[in-house]
Amino acid sequence: MPDPITLSFADGRRYDVQFRPLDALPATLAAADVRPGRCLLVTDEHVAAHYRGPVGAALTSAGWTPHVHTLPPGEATKRAEMLHRIYDEALRWGMDRQTPVLAVGGGVIGDLAGFAAATLLRGVPLVHVPTSLIAQVDSSIGGKTGINHATGKNLIGSFYQPALVHTDTACLRTLPMREWTSGLAEVAKHALLTDGPLRALLAKHRDALYARTDDAPIPSMVRAAVAVKAEVVQADEREAGRRAVLNLGHTFAHAIEAVAGYGRFTHGGAVALGLRAALHLSSAAHPSFPLDACDALVRPLAPVDATADLSFEALYEAMRADKKNRGGRRRFVLLRAPGDPYVTSDCSRAAVARAWTFATS
Incomplete structure (x- = not known):
């Protein structure tokens, strides 16, 4: 696996992009000081078919209690209705400010779940687990989150840096x-x-x-x-x-x-x-x-x-x-x-x- 890349900002904030297998996710979470407990795992139906089981099993074995919220795949999901579905699920479940959001999927899930993490309870920890090439090389890096509007793309959103990006390039072998x-x-x-x-x-x-x-x-x-x-x-x-x-x-x-x-x-x-x-x-x-x-x-x-x-x-x-x-x-x-x-x-x-x-x- 390639060496990690660390992003550092002028105010002292920093986070790593780790290149490790999916089953190493609990270890990279611990290294990023994201401690075991409950987590909200947001994914889509296509990604869930491949990775919900392995990711959930790795988290559970390390003491995590993942709550999985699965959304329809595709760009049409990146809209206000789906954002509010995440809000409703998270708040009904009883999320608190220490509960991380794990965005497991491509750019749509990363942008949408990232915006949810930025705005739920005025901000909860965010972890990206990108599974598409576009997410691994671009959308999971740099803190842009958001949804589309009928007027244009990505017009509603925020800058919100994650606590960690965990990238497994082996996921790309299952990509259409x-x-x-x-x-x-x-x-x-x-x-x-x-x-x-x-x-x-x-x-x-x-x-x-x-x-x-x-x-x-x-x-x-x-x-x-x-x-x-x-x-x-x-x-x-x-x-x-x-x-x-x-x-x-x-x-x-x-x-x-x-x-x-x-x-x-x-x-x-x-x-x-x-x-x-x-x-x-x-x-x-x-x-x-x-x-x-x-x-x-x-x-x-x-x-x-x-x-x-x-x-x-x-x-x-x-x-x-x-x-x-x-x-x-x-x-x-x-x-x-x-x-x-x-x-x-x-x-x-x-x-x-x-x-x-x-x-x-």
Whole structure:
């Protein structure tokens, strides 16, 4: 298993991302000073079929009393109704401020259960046990929690750091290929944002990793992707500045999800399309930008064939609700070069339209 990564913040708060098997969860909880007692385990039906039994057995054998709350799978679950289901279950059960919430699942469960932990009794301990690639490399890291709104994605939420992230990369072997590809889009995004080992790893092993072959260096890829995000969020916990670059491709992606309806595209599929558009905008602004080489990382992950009925006009209008916007102006994350991102409002409607044509070609 890879070495852990520790996130540290200016006020002294810190937590570890541990890369260990699921049955080691009680030991990592103890090391994080989360002591045995009652816990609320939030998961979804798909994840529960694989991991509710092993996780529950490991916790119970270590003196925990887990109370499991299982929700429907999919992006449509990340809404106010499901959040209130967690509230109702937790408060009916008799949760107190020392009762941790364990989010066992992908990005939807992590965001939803994380927001519940942040707001129940004004905050209870949160532990992420991410089981999808997108959750392991991205959504479980950095403290963003929340739910979607009809106006746009992730518009209601909070920053709330966990006490621990416990990652078992073996869980990724049971992931459907569609979800694996979705997570790879966030890995590719992290690779484009840095000039570090992740990009070199993808360049060397891209075909094996994308195909999830038996010899693919998956644990190394996951740790390298986590390291990229951890470095950014430690420097800018609440997205006051630099952290916004992690939204590379997401101005388009969030608009795609809103216009198409949550769940039609995976988040990563929408991100891959958004990354292709952002790469085209970057190339238009910086003629020396290596568009073809960067797009080679992303194009295999983009569901181009599923975009025929998406109206650019509807997408462009949906971008007005993006969280990055300021003064009513749409903002995009671009790259001067790989590893050199920045945020700009200086993208004309015509340039954005051309980028969308590229992304869907």
